[in-house]
Amino acid sequence: GAVVSQHPSRVICKSGTSVKIECRSLDFQATTMFWYRQFPKQSLMLMATSNEGSKATYEQGVEKDKFLINHASLTLSTLTVTSAHPEDSSFYICSAAQAVSGGSYEQYFGPGTRLTVT
Amino acid sequence: QKEVEQDPGPLSVPEGAIVSLNCTYSNSAFQYFMWYRQYSRKGPELLMYTYSSGNKEDGRFTAQVDKSSKYISLFIRDSQPSDSATYLCATRRSSGDKLTFGTGTRLAVRP
Numbered sequence: 001g002a003v004v005s006q007h008p009s010r011v012i013c014k015s016g017t018s019v020k021i022e023c024r025s026l027d028f029q030a031t032t033m034f035w036y037r038q039f040p041k042q043s044l045m046l047m048a049t050s051n052e053g054s055k056a057t058y059e060q061g062v063e064k065d066k067f068l069i070n071h072a073s074l075t076l077s078t079l080t081v082t083s084a085h086p087e088d089s090s091f092y093i094c095s096a097a098q099a100v101s102g103g104s105y106e107q108y109f110g111p112g113t114r115l116t117v118t
Numbered sequence: 119q120k121e122v123e124q125d126p127g128p129l130s131v132p133e134g135a136i137v138s139l140n141c142t143y144s145n146s147a148f149q150y151f152m153w154y155r156q157y158s159r160k161g162p163e164l165l166m167y168t169y170s171s172g173n174k175e176d177g178r179f180t181a182q183v184d185k186s187s188k189y190i191s192l193f194i195r196d197s198q199p200s201d202s203a204t205y206l207c208a209t210r211r212s213s214g215d216k217l218t219f220g221t222g223t224r225l226a227v228r229p
Contacts, residue, residue, distance in 0.1 A: 042222075044206070114159065
């Protein structure tokens, strides 16, 4: 159980174009999903927290107009990188929160999407 | 100062060795502690989850939390080449809080 998928796993796009990445919780409903980016040999940096049916909460320094997040259902969140530039090239990872006992939750991560902007 | 500090390694050990991975943190409000394993070009996988201080064991893995010294440890017994990965510690303050990650330690287990 607790499987999270991401699509695509790898994408190459030209500078100036937009790219959409999907994150799905396959066997559970996730009211909250998280988007991270990870540069080589670095840790995960939280970009935004998205709750189903409401606007995403972005971390300081993350441009909300550049990284559009839509959490339209309990099993799907999308991240759109608009007007991508080479510096946006990174590994983007989503996670979905599954409720556990005691009112807590656990995060399960997707396999990541490698974005290369040429 | 980062909220969670972790030696990035790399750490190289022979097969069968006991591996000790550690993190320190600065925020005494952290209550939940996790260890994730991340293989190259993959998403992190939850290994261990601990609430407050104490030990937790799962097979070859043991997680320890010492809140008095703000120190988190993961021990791997009888290490295998398949354990070669990056290990990330993570913490959060409350049940609904976001995770704060360490930088990750790259581990290589030599056959």
